[in-house]
Amino acid sequence: MSIEAKTERHALGHRMKRKEDPRFLQGKGNYVDDISMPGMLYAAIVRSPYPHATLKNIDIGEAMKVPGVKAVITGKDLEAAGLGWLPTFHGLDKQMVLAIGKVLFQYQEVAAVFAETREAACDAAEAVQVEYEPLPVVADPFTSKKDEVILRPDREKKTNQIYHWEVGDRDATVKALEGSAKRVSQRIWFQRCHPAPLEPCGCVAHFDTMGRLQFYVTSQAPHVYRTALALVTGIPEDKIHVISPDIGGGFGNKVPVYPGYVCAVVGALKLGRPVKWIETRTENLTSTGFARDYHMDVELGASPDGRLTALRVSTAADHGAFDAAADPTKYPAGMFGVVTGSYDVPVAHAEVDAFFTNKAPGGIAYRCSFRVTEASYAIERAMDILADELGIDPVEIRRRNFIRKEQFPYKSALGFTYDSGDYHMTLAKALEQIGYQDLLKEQKEKRARGELMGIGLSTFTEVVGAGPSKHFDILGIKMFDSAEIRIHPTGAGIVRAGTKSQGQGHETTWAQIVAEELGLDPQNIMVEEGDTDTAPYGLGTYASRSTPVAGAAIATAARRIREKAKKIAAHMLEVGEGDVEWKDYKFQVKGVPAKTATMKEVAFGAYTNPGPNEPGLEATNYYDPPNMTFPYGAYIAVVDVDRDTGEVRVRRFLAVDDCGTVINPLVVEGQIHGGLTEGFAIAFMQEIQYDSEGNNLNTNFTDYLVPTSLETPHWETGNTVTPSPHHPIGAKGVGESPNVGSPAAFVNAVIDALSPLGVRHIEMPVTREKVWRAIRDAEAARAKA
Amino acid sequence: MKVSITVNGVVYERDVEPRTLLAYFLRDECRLTGTHVGCDTSSCGCCVVVMDGTTAVKACTMFAAQADGHEFLTVEGLAQGGTLHPIQQAFWDQHGLQCGYCTPGMMLTSFVLLKNNPDPSEADIREGLAGNLCRCTGYQNIVKAVHQAAEAMRQPAAAS
Numbered sequence: 001m002s003i004e005a006k007t008e009r010h011a012l013g014h015r016m017k018r019k020e021d022p023r024f025l026q027g028k029g030n031y032v033d034d035i036s037m038p039g040m041l042y043a044a045i046v047r048s049p050y051p052h053a054t055l056k057n058i059d060i061g062e063a064m065k066v067p068g069v070k071a072v073i074t075g076k077d078l079e080a081a082g083l084g085w086l087p088t089f090h091g092l093d094k095q096m097v098l099a100i101g102k103v104l105f106q107y108q109e110v111a112a113v114f115a116e117t118r119e120a121a122c123d124a125a126e127a128v129q130v131e132y133e134p135l136p137v138v139a140d141p142f143t144s145k146k147d148e149v150i151l152r153p154d155r156e157k158k159t160n161q162i163y164h165w166e167v168g169d170r171d172a173t174v175k176a177l178e179g180s181a182k183r184v185s186q187r188i189w190f191q192r193c194h195p196a197p198l199e200p201c202g203c204v205a206h207f208d209t210m211g212r213l214q215f216y217v218t219s220q221a222p223h224v225y226r227t228a229l230a231l232v233t234g235i236p237e238d239k240i241h242v243i244s245p246d247i248g249g250g251f252g253n254k255v256p257v258y259p260g261y262v263c264a265v266v267g268a269l270k271l272g273r274p275v276k277w278i279e280t281r282t283e284n285l286t287s288t289g290f291a292r293d294y295h296m297d298v299e300l301g302a303s304p305d306g307r308l309t310a311l312r313v314s315t316a317a318d319h320g321a322f323d324a325a326a327d328p329t330k331y332p333a334g335m336f337g338v339v340t341g342s343y344d345v346p347v348a349h350a351e352v353d354a355f356f357t358n359k360a361p362g363g364i365a366y367r368c369s370f371r372v373t374e375a376s377y378a379i380e381r382a383m384d385i386l387a388d389e390l391g392i393d394p395v396e397i398r399r400r401n402f403i404r405k406e407q408f409p410y411k412s413a414l415g416f417t418y419d420s421g422d423y424h425m426t427l428a429k430a431l432e433q434i435g436y437q438d439l440l441k442e443q444k445e446k447r448a449r450g451e452l453m454g455i456g457l458s459t460f461t462e463v464v465g466a467g468p469s470k471h472f473d474i475l476g477i478k479m480f481d482s483a484e485i486r487i488h489p490t491g492a493g494i495v496r497a498g499t500k501s502q503g504q505g506h507e508t509t510w511a512q513i514v515a516e517e518l519g520l521d522p523q524n525i526m527v528e529e530g531d532t533d534t535a536p537y538g539l540g541t542y543a544s545r546s547t548p549v550a551g552a553a554i555a556t557a558a559r560r561i562r563e564k565a566k567k568i569a570a571h572m573l574e575v576g577e578g579d580v581e582w583k584d585y586k587f588q589v590k591g592v593p594a595k596t597a598t599m600k601e602v603a604f605g606a607y608t609n610p611g612p613n614e615p616g617l618e619a620t621n622y623y624d625p626p627n628m629t630f631p632y633g634a635y636i637a638v639v640d641v642d643r644d645t646g647e648v649r650v651r652r653f654l655a656v657d658d659c660g661t662v663i664n665p666l667v668v669e670g671q672i673h674g675g676l677t678e679g680f681a682i683a684f685m686q687e688i689q690y691d692s693e694g695n696n697l698n699t700n701f702t703d704y705l706v707p708t709s710l711e712t713p714h715w716e717t718g719n720t721v722t723p724s725p726h727h728p729i730g731a732k733g734v735g736e737s738p739n740v741g742s743p744a745a746f747v748n749a750v751i752d753a754l755s756p757l758g759v760r761h762i763e764m765p766v767t768r769e770k771v772w773r774a775i776r777d778a779e780a781a782r783a784k785a
Numbered sequence: 786m787k788v789s790i791t792v793n794g795v796v797y798e799r800d801v802e803p804r805t806l807l808a809y810f811l812r813d814e815c816r817l818t819g820t821h822v823g824c825d826t827s828s829c830g831c832c833v834v835v836m837d838g839t840t841a842v843k844a845c846t847m848f849a850a851q852a853d854g855h856e857f858l859t860v861e862g863l864a865q866g867g868t869l870h871p872i873q874q875a876f877w878d879q880h881g882l883q884c885g886y887c888t889p890g891m892m893l894t895s896f897v898l899l900k901n902n903p904d905p906s907e908a909d910i911r912e913g914l915a916g917n918l919c920r921c922t923g924y925q926n927i928v929k930a931v932h933q934a935a936e937a938m939r940q941p942a943a944a945s
Contacts, residue, residue, distance in 0.1 A: 017877060021876075025860075025864075025876060025885075025888065026861065026864055028819065033812075118809070196920065197884070198821075198918060200823070251920065503883035503884030670883055670921070674920065674922055676923060678920070700824065701828035702828060708914070709915055709917070710915040712925075
């Protein structure tokens with residue numbers, strides 16, 4: 001099963017092989033650790049073993065004696081230079097670069113050493129002697145809330161609560177719940193996990209002979225980094241050149257600015273030599289941006305036939321030691337307000353209270369679309385719990401509550417205006433493709449024999465494409481995106497965008513958009529991203545925003561080129577501009593089909609025969625999206641649970657996605673496979689656990705599990721197409737949908753399998769042990785009854 | 786200490802610290818950066834290279850000192866005279882890569898897998914690649930790529 005290709009169009013919808021692949025296939029990718037410069041030094045970071053402690057003393061004497069060591073810096077040195085603290089992208093907080101006065105999480109950065117070789121840097125880091133005086137540890141948000149131990153005395157308000165956020169009508173929701181025939185409530189925890197891209201974070205910092213900072217860095221948002229660096233360091237922005245080279249996976253992990261980056265810049269400045277800092281996997285898992293950690297109390301009200309009357313969600317968010325969750329300024333809880341999901345909920349209220357704890361900072365990562373993963377999981381699990389309590393089929397309860405096709409654009413009770421969708425149609429397609437009726441029949445037969453088979457649904461709607469300038473900014477910078485296109489005399493061209501692919505295939509998909517708009521060969525449209533000297537300003541690639549925003553900028557810029565080309569075509573064809581139309585991917589004189597000019601011919605003409613027109617063929621667009629986009633999907637998981645061992649086998653998984661217009665079905669399928677595999681990992685095996693004393697228990701790939709080819713299920717995909725009415729090519733974006741939608745499908749399937757035993761909920765990760773225990777506990781309860 | 790290691794047919798004689806890992810020898814001394822480092826527990830397989838034509842080894846788990854005197858094939862040695870190896874071609878055709886970071890190791894493990902088993906089933910491939918992690922592709926297209934490569938390499942006119 002696959003995503004439908006559309007070959008009737010010139011380039012859009014084609015399963016085009018990727019143009020960027022040749023260099024990766026030959027080991028000639030240019031990742032940051034591949035960069036080497038004469039005189040380059042290596043940086044290593046000294047980290048705290050204590051989750052919470054006063055920093056008594058740092059002795060660098062022994063470290064400085066290690067052969068090859070050039071310098072050691074601490075928080076005090078940075079503070080003296082005005083660089084002790086870094087603003088976090090969210091803007092409500094700041095983060096220590098190197099510890100000042102105290103440490104707040106295990107593995108926090110305490111000192112940085114610079115040496116001639118990797119080995120010397122490692123040896124020196126071990127030789128730095130740090131004296132700590134342990135302080136009581138705050139290991140969870142509920143303890144934190146009590147404010148018995150204040151973690152951040154540096155803040156104005158002496159409380160561990162970072163913020164309170166809410167949306168919707170609290171009083172009306174409470175009233176509606178009280179008047180509901182049926183109420184279900186459930187505590188649902190979306191566990192802390194980590195995106196763990198295979199390439200760790202890193203950078204090379206170098207002040208060149210012109211005094212410019214050349215900064216190569218694994219950044220999903222290079223322009224924002226440049227501006228942030230200018231603001232933090234005081235170096236004028238024209239003297240900063242940020243380059244994101246090839247990036248080996250991002251998934252949100254490479255959005256925040258990390259202490260190691262600042263240390264590398266300081267080292268390069270201080271020592272007058274290039275400095276490379278590449279973190280280890282352990283450092284990546286223990287100190288860089290984690291994902292999720294939302295404790296959600298969900299309550300649904302419904303009529304006896306399962307029609308929703310109200311939704312209330314109250315969440316305690318664990319942000320770790322600093323609020324480094326990279327959310328747009330006005331959205332401290334991201335897009336959590338999409339928690340009403342695909343349903344027509346008349347009244348709702350959602351609130352999030354965030355707390356500091358002695359854990360690594362972060363929260364926004366791992367294909368989350370700014371907390372849509374948490375919201376989606378909550379509503380899809382709650383719907384199944386409601387269905388179960390009412391004895392209504394999970395498919396039926398969804399059908400009864402879906403926003404109907406005619407209701408779009410739909411204004412939700414929590415303030416989102418969903419652009420388009422046909423949820424009934426997409427679900428119907430999924431049910432047909434998976435053979436739902438046959439599965440139900442099989443399940444009935446198996447249940448009669450005591451076999452545990454489960455079918456789990458997730459009919460999610462997500463919200464991406466941040467975002468309209470009215471509501472969205474990061475550090476004050478509005479979340480537009482941009483494209484600059486230039487067509488050359490021989491009909492080839494270049495498009496530069498403000499986004500930055502980390503594997504999403506922009507070198508191919510952006511070329512397809514331009515090729516489609518201009519009737520040119522996508523093989524000859526070069527795509528460039530990541531170099532802040534040449535690319536127009538953009539907010540980067542994360543939260544599935546590239547296609548909705550930059551994709552729109554590219555189409556719009558291409559259309560501007562077409563407008564100009566039309567004038568030149570008219571001149572070349574010796575007619576008035578009004579007599580020329582763009583038809584069948586070329587310029588034609590109206591009513592005279594034989595008189596045509598291809599874009600390739602007009603490109604040549606732009607430089608050789610522009611006539612009265614301005615020569616050249618180039619256009620730029622900075623696109624401010626009028627709204628977010630709302631991709632959605634219907635996912636179905638089929639599982640078999642071994643009653644004796646608790647092992648869950650995912651027998652089938654079908655993902656039917658609707659991301660509007662599909663640019664490249666091959667690329668979309670790949671994104672879906674990858675995202676489903678991440679959702680599978682989260683549902684069954686991933687967690688960053690801290691014990692009650694703040695020790696991180698999942699610090700490397702032997703403890704933090706990434707699925708291998710052996711246990712990863714086979715993915716079936718399909719799609720429907722409900723274009724976004726406000727996007728120039730009707731596309732919505734899709735990269736994060738599979739991670740947003742799949743965890744609920746997996747867990748709903750397992751709970752469905754165990755429902756004859758009366759099991760209501762199991763927290764993720766749904767490990768074999770948890771399933772085994774749930775079965776044993778249920779059987780014991782039965783025996784007693 | 787002095788080592789002499791042959792990589793893609795070229796002999797590299799260098800003087801290195803005893804604790805230098807083969808992965809860093811290849812990257813820093815030989816300037817062959819196609820072999821990647823993705824973890825610190827030899828779990829991810831991004832560093833896989835082929836030793837003496839027969840064995841897939843994780844270059845992060847071998848010292849340059851242990852590699853002394855041996856021959857290695859890295860990703861840079863797969864293509865011949867500008868023509869992609871069938872494995873490389875298959876990964877391209879089947880969209881078996883996205884960010885490209887796991888790809889060299891994945892292809893070299895496949896190289897050894899196919900040497901030992903020229904007609905593998907899907908289960909054989911999935912088991913054979915279980916030491917190579919990928920975060921982007923979900924493995925499905927990688928499996929298809931290895932199938933395509935296997936078929937191409939079984940043809941009489943296959944590139945050697």
